[in-house]
Amino acid sequence: METNQTETNAETLVALQKLIDVVAKLRSPDGGCPWDLEQTPQTLTPYVIEEAYEVVDAIKSGDQDAIAEELGDLLLQVVLQAQIASEYEQFSLKEVAEGISQKLIRRHPHVFGDVSVESVDDVRRNWEEIKAAEKGEAFADTQKLSYKLSRYTKKLPPLMATMKISQKAAAVGFEWENIDGVWDKFNEELTEFKQALAEETPERQQAELGDLMFSLLQVARWCNLDPExxxxxxxxxxxxxxxxxxxxxxxxxxxxxxxxxxxxxxxxxxxxxxxx
Structure with a gap:
């Protein structure tokens, strides 16, 4: 069994190296692809998001061939970003892989060290404490509600982030007494949005649109509906x-x-x- 696993790992490394070589060729000024050569980390950002969503959609479908294909497309984005960075001597795929491996080892001392845990909650707390230490932050600060909610705006799409933010806020009591209050808020924001469209600057209009959408998602939350x-x-x-x-x-x-x-x-x- 161990021999078979070793052979599989070796084959995986060969396949990964082939992908690295293909991407390098696409980015080569000597015979590479004009489209690929024009790309920057910034222009590729939409594709990273798009491919991540397509992976999720494939997983939901349960189609194993589709999952494998979409994971390949997402992996391409990782390799391509690393290739471009290496061309500017910023970092390489090697550093990306080493970095995540070291992070996993640091944050799993119960697996790679001598720390004992009794529950998933212990694992989660250790992870958060180690993460805070890595970033030079006080663990107590990272447990504040505002800190936790701010992370949602960074790592989740806006629609999903709004639902998470409102759920966490409601859990600590920042909530309406009944759905009538939710509808009142929605109608208030609708009025303000209409007024902004008639009288305010585009910046204010966009801000009021955001408030209106946020309030509508609260209606969805109260009705146990999934807006996405x-x-x-x-x-x-x-x-x-x-x-x-x-x-x-x-x-x-x-x-x-x-x-x-x-x-x-x-x-x-x-x-x-x-x-x-």
Whole structure:
């Protein structure tokens, strides 16, 4: 068994080295790909986010081939970022791998050291204490609610971060007494948003839009609804109806008037409802 595992590890390293070589070739000024050569860490950021979401979607689907493919796309982003950094002598993939390995060893003293733990809570506390020490922060400060909530804004998409922030705030008592208060807040923010659109600067309008969206997500939380799943479902339905419209259309959609498009939309909506 140990021999088989060693062989598998060796094969994995060979495959990883091949990927590194392929990416290096794509970035080579001598015969590389013009598109890849134009990329910077900043221009690739959207792809990192996109690929991460596609990994999550594949995992939800349970399709093992899709999961493997999407993980490969995400791995490509890691290797590509490291390749670009190495070209500017900032860091390499070696340093990335060594860094995460050292971090895992430091933060798991119950596995790699002589620390004893009795529960998952012990593991979590050790992790947070070690993390705080690494960053030169006082552990007590990292346990404050504001500190914890600020991390959500850094590591989660805004929609998910809002739900996490409001859930944690509600858990310590920063909450409405009933859903009527939630609706009152939503209506208040809606009024302020409308006023901002009519009278305020774009900056104020955007701020009020954020407040309105935050309050709407509180309604979702109180009703035990998943806003991400809700919005994803709406996106899918919109695309499905658009596909039906294209099936019914006898010419490009751009050649139709708004009234004609609405007729096609309603026809598509009815057809999809009948197919359910």
């Amino acid at each position: 799943a809700a919005l994803q479902g709406t996106n899918q339905r919109f695309i499905q109806r658009l596909q039906k419209m294209e099936v019914f259309a006898e010419r490009p959609l751009t050649d139709y008037s708004l009234e004609e498009l609405e007729t096609l939309w309603q026809k598509a909506k009815v057809q999809l409802a009948q197919e359910e």
